[in-house]
Amino acid sequence: xxxxxxxxxxxxxxxxxxxxxxQLHNEKEYLQEVKSEYKExxxxxxxxxxxxxxxxxxKKSKKLFQKLLRASVLRSVNIKSxxxxxxxxxxxxxxxxxxxxxxxxxxxxxTYKVKALKIExxxxxxxxxxxxxxx
Amino acid sequence: xxFNTKYKTYLLDxxxxxxxxxxxxxxxxSPSLYWVKKxxxxxxxxxxxxxxxxxxxxxxxxxGEYSYYVYKEGEDFFAFAYNxxxxxxxxxxxxxxxxxxxxxxxxxxxxxxxxxAKKINDTESIYNKDGIIxxxxxxxxxxxxxxxxTNIEHSKHSITLxxxxxxxxLKSLYIVGAILFAFIVLLTxxxxxxxxxxxxxxxxxxxxxxxxxxxxxxxxxxxxxxKYTKEYTQQTKLRYAxxxxxRVRDVEIKSISLKKKSLVVLFEKLPQSAKMSLxxxxxxxxxxxxxxxxxxVEIAL
Numbered sequence: 001x002x003x004x005x006x007x008x009x010x011x012x013x014x015x016x017x018x019x020x021x022x023q024l025h026n027e028k029e030y031l032q033e034v035k036s037e038y039k040e041x042x043x044x045x046x047x048x049x050x051x052x053x054x055x056x057x058x059k060k061s062k063k064l065f066q067k068l069l070r071a072s073v074l075r076s077v078n079i080k081s082x083x084x085x086x087x088x089x090x091x092x093x094x095x096x097x098x099x100x101x102x103x104x105x106x107x108x109x110x111t112y113k114v115k116a117l118k119i120e121x122x123x124x125x126x127x128x129x130x131x132x133x134x135x
Numbered sequence: 136x137x138f139n140t141k142y143k144t145y146l147l148d149x150x151x152x153x154x155x156x157x158x159x160x161x162x163x164x165s166p167s168l169y170w171v172k173k174x175x176x177x178x179x180x181x182x183x184x185x186x187x188x189x190x191x192x193x194x195x196x197x198x199g200e201y202s203y204y205v206y207k208e209g210e211d212f213f214a215f216a217y218n219x220x221x222x223x224x225x226x227x228x229x230x231x232x233x234x235x236x237x238x239x240x241x242x243x244x245x246x247x248x249x250x251x252a253k254k255i256n257d258t259e260s261i262y263n264k265d266g267i268i269x270x271x272x273x274x275x276x277x278x279x280x281x282x283x284x285t286n287i288e289h290s291k292h293s294i295t296l297x298x299x300x301x302x303x304x305l306k307s308l309y310i311v312g313a314i315l316f317a318f319i320v321l322l323t324x325x326x327x328x329x330x331x332x333x334x335x336x337x338x339x340x341x342x343x344x345x346x347x348x349x350x351x352x353x354x355x356x357x358x359x360x361x362k363y364t365k366e367y368t369q370q371t372k373l374r375y376a377x378x379x380x381x382r383v384r385d386v387e388i389k390s391i392s393l394k395k396k397s398l399v400v401l402f403e404k405l406p407q408s409a410k411m412s413l414x415x416x417x418x419x420x421x422x423x424x425x426x427x428x429x430x431x432v433e434i435a436l
Binding site: 010016034114118119 | 309360
């Protein structure tokens with residue numbers, strides 16, 4: 001006589017179906033959430049990777065700048081450079097047009113972080129220069 | 136054969152007195168509560184015979200919902216038809232609770248041991264006639280005492296009464312149950328697949344963090360990205376501004392100075408046409424600027 005009523009079994013099955021549908025719905029929402037998070041991470045990782053390669057490589061920047069100052073065009077010019085851990089400050093009381101064009105062309109065409117700049121014309125062919133570059 | 140040591144056994148008959156019981160009991164149905172047929176069928180198993188039971192009783196039974204039971208004894212089949220609802224109602228009338236009933240048996244399968252007639256109440260006797268247990272009115276035959284069920288040994292032929300058979304078709308219920316079960320299996324499968332997909336993406340996300348040397352939280356990474364993006368924008372604007380200045384003809388620049396977020400340019404000579412050209416070039420690069428005087432411009436970075 002203690003047999004389980006089949007109607008109860010069907011009711012229990014319906015409850016399980018509803019519960020499973022609810023769980024599945026939640027899991028699908030979670031999947032969408034995780035997918036969009038992953039996309040966001042990928043985009044961020046790519047952007048950050050690119051920018052880091054440019055701005056977060058102080059050793060490379062320093063080395064390149066030192067190499068630039070050793071260029072023959074600039075060697076004849078009296079450029080004072082003050083290298084620190086964070087960057088470099090360069091000063092030239094009088095720099096000729098050719099050397100200035102060369103230096104600024106190299107600096108602006110590369111990815112140096114120019115933090116301060118002052119160029120003042122002294123004569124038709126000469127100018128003074130102060131520049132701060134941060135690594 | 137079940138040795139009945141734990142539960143008492145009672146005969147359930149419409150003329151029996153009300154029970155006053157508060158314990159689990161076994162019940163034997165009186166022959167007045169079922170129809171029985173002794174059959175000789177060309178079948179091997181009782182389960183094969185069960186399929187044809189409704190048609191066997193078709194002409195015998197009054198209108199109503201019936202359940203069927205069959206067992207094989209020797210070469211003969213004993214087939215039973217009974218009305219669940221009627222028996223359940225009688226059980227209730229007699230003061231018994233369905234939950235207090237352990238097993239229900241037929242008199243046919245349990246009382247084969249009686250010899251002659253046995254009195255079961257004031258008006259009826261039970262009688263074993265050629266192997267068929269029947270009910271007789273009292274005094275038709277000489278009774279040899281009352282029916283004693285104290286030490287009865289039960290057979291394995293117990294039945295389960297269903298009080299829902301007349302409400303819904305059991306077969307339909309099983310079909311619905313099977314469909315629901317299949318649905319549960321499908322949902323569970325899809326749930327597992329979805330969960331695995333989500334877990335795989337989470338793992339990929341974590342490996343991306345490791346591979347690209349990202350900080351532990353998105354908050355930190357976003358802050359770093361914001362810092363570098365700001366730097367990149369400012370440096371790009373500086374280069375655009377310098378490019379625009381150097382492309383303008385007929386101008387002589389006296390000084391250029393970069394202070395914080397602005398580039399200040401002082402001209403020795405800035406003709407109107409050159410000024411227009413410079414404005415155009417700066418606008419093209421979407422740079423904001425301001426002419427402080429005729430020969431001085433401030434470009435915001």
